Amino acid sequence: MSGKNGNNRLRAREPLTDTQLLMYISVGIFVVMYAAAALTLKGGFLKPQMIFDLLNDNAALIIISCALTIVMIGGGINISVGGVIGLTVMSCALFLNNNHIESSALSILVTLLLALGIGLGFGLLQGFLVAHLEIQPFIVTLAGMFLARGLTTILSVNPVKVAHEGFQELVKTKLKISWLGYTAQNGNLIPAKIEIGAIVAVAVVIVMFLILRYTRLGRNVYAVGGNRQSALMLGINVKSTVFWSYVISGLLSGLAGFVFLMHKPAGNASVAMRSEMDAIASSIIGGTLLTGGVGNVIGTFFGSMILATIQKIIALSPLNASWWQEMASGAMLSFFILLQSLVLMRKNRSKRKAKQKAAAKTAEEKPSGTGGGTA
Amino acid sequence: MEDGIVLAMRGICKSFPGVKALNNVDFTLRKGEIHALMGENGAGKSTLIKVLTGVYEKDAGSIEIEGCPGEAHIHSPQQAQNIGISTVYQEITLCPNLTVAENMFIGRTSDRLVHWKDYEKRATEILDNLGIPARAKQELSRCSLAVQQMVAIARAVDMNCKVLILDEPTSSLDDKEVAMLFQLMRDLRGRGVGIVFVTHFLEQVYEVSDRITVLRNGELVGEYTVKDLPQVELVAKMIGKSLDDLAELEQFQKGKGAQDEVVYEAEELSSSECRPFDFKIRRGEVNGFTGLLGSGRSESVRAIFGADQVTGGKVKINGKTVRVSNPHEAMKNGIGYLPEDRKRDGIIADLSVRENIILALQTIRGMNHPIPRAKAEAFADEYIKALDIKTASQDTPIKSLSGGNQQKVILARWLLTHPQYLILDEPTRGIDVGTKLEIQKLVLRLAEEGMSVTFISSEIEEMLRTCSRLIVMRDRNIVGELTGDELTQAQVMKTIAGGEE
Known part of the structure; x- marks a missing residue:
């Protein structure tokens, strides 16, 4: 009996969780915004290439947004991601220009390892400070950001252009898909072009989704973010969970640096300046709560795409000015924060109402004792 | 170890700097019984629980658990769980953002991957089996508090616990939810689980428990079966006064200043923390709210002062209807509240x-x-x-x-x-005897000068000395009001304990 019953209950549709609800909202907004742009601005929004351009231009942002999402779900924050990109880009550019490795491929591979190593180093250090010494993650990663920016400037004050030939080949390497392309005015077929970075970014989103959904570490991150004390009582190793979430976050930042270099092969002290703020915005727009426990990287992916679309729309519209873009992004962010608090308020209210109803009922059944007044 | 005993704690001692929290306490739990652990604040209940669950290390004594040869050494909650001791706390220690199923299994396996299907199937089986009205895929925060508590219990039971500790599980539940929880407790008792039930609610103890262990000031008062210990004796044992040697306390100056004019009057006043109640106080009167901890005495006066969210009721001050929904309004109307x-x-x-x-x-x-x-x-x-x-x-x-x-x-x-009406909630807690007396005298003097005072104290003698009227609360309801000759310790304790003589 219980088996049959159980199956039915398993199959029953559950109401959306907060994570799902906020994610769907984000996906919906992206679709609406993109469709509106396609209808009103003719600047290529109808061509698939536009989507690929959004991905090509924002691959690094998508990756660091994932890096932020995992620590934010765990109730933390990491604002060093932009700084780590800057340091990675500069280090890799210098390394590519100055190393004496004969094989071009090997040289690039070592550069990639260098990028991951820098990210890993930051992740390990910050994870240790946050998880084991219990220092505020905001402070730790703020310090990390300053450190990374400082080191970048020490490495080189002047911009460093990558002169490595093999790497330049890599930058030019694009996946070409002709059936998604379009015919130009002169009759030539121009295939859709996807950069390696964009493919890496999408892969990161998928891998991070799987980690957060199907591994013990991922679920523990949600538990810690949902209620740290409870997570401890449930037998979760909170310190190790927090530590590894920062390590992953750092590693992804290093990877983002390498992807950034593949898109714009030059180091510069101000590379990816303020991109941590865009990454935080992407996560929040994608439905990650700053308080932790809610969010996922699919939402974050669409959060990044929303920001990228806003940027594109404003670039193509008569309003072409950076302050319009920032204001639109800001408005979008405020809208999402508002939406999130409304969602949570509605939920809490319905719970409180139910509770009050129950309390009123019991009060009716049990009139309050012999009364209080002095007669 | 004797047959049928799942847990034997012998001679447990635990000191903190300056305090002997537990002194040579014994506690025995049998298979398939619900055993209430009773005592007022500071009696050592929580310390004993924490020693048992490995949160504190004991200074001396031994713990034996059925199925573990020899003495059990418990150094962490984790270890306690492994040898079959599970605890469900008053505040839910589950994660609200995860599903019911996940809450039941997270943190228990060393498997690196999560098998959702498996979790959900097993969770559904357990929930069905125990009759818990929750669905495996439901987000925990969408369940009522009682159901969340039951999920926590289900998790504990599934971990093959022999000893289930329920620490104040009912304090945030309403009557219907309590009934559901008790049904589950009885069911588990039938399956041979030993349940330690810690609560402040006397009636709940008598409704569901088989045996009672009473602690006072860190010492064991005794272990009793429920039928051998009437409620009034239980209260006497918890407070530490036997009914026989209660001498009448001197009645000095008390009630002199009370006049007929009503200063404050509330009808059906209720707040987010307390049930509707009626209350009035006259000019120059000193009254008291008494009851065990958690009986609702503080919540009631907080409602009067608007310190909790006021949800209903009519308030009159000096005969005029006024609105007192927050402390600022209360202060403007001449009400003071010492928290x-x-x-x-x-x-x-x-x-x-x-x-x-x-x-x-x-x-x-x-x-x-x-x-x-x-x-x-x-x-x-x-x-x-x-x-x-x-x-x-x-x-x-x-x-x-x-x-x-x-x-x-x-x-x-x-x-x-x-203020024309001053509320003092435990003004004498944690201060030396000399100052206590000073404060009591001050209260009486203020009353003589025409101030109305509500005085709350855990020490009944203190209230008998100062108050001319005592409102007695039990389980969040006003259950009696004592004045004049009824103001004796015996009568107060009888009223706190309720009905039976």
């Missing part, structure tokens, strides 16, 4: 004695009418002298004063506003 938790709700630790004294008056005057420095100094001097507050100067930060003197400063804060 129970001095450190958290009373003092502002880093401000000076003077600043702490003028705080309430300043609030009433509003931000735009600052009290001139000279006046503030005069006020502070006046009350430091009047209440004999021992402080180096009025500029001394209040945190460097002793507890008793801090309390006097808070009292001064309210006296300065010249």
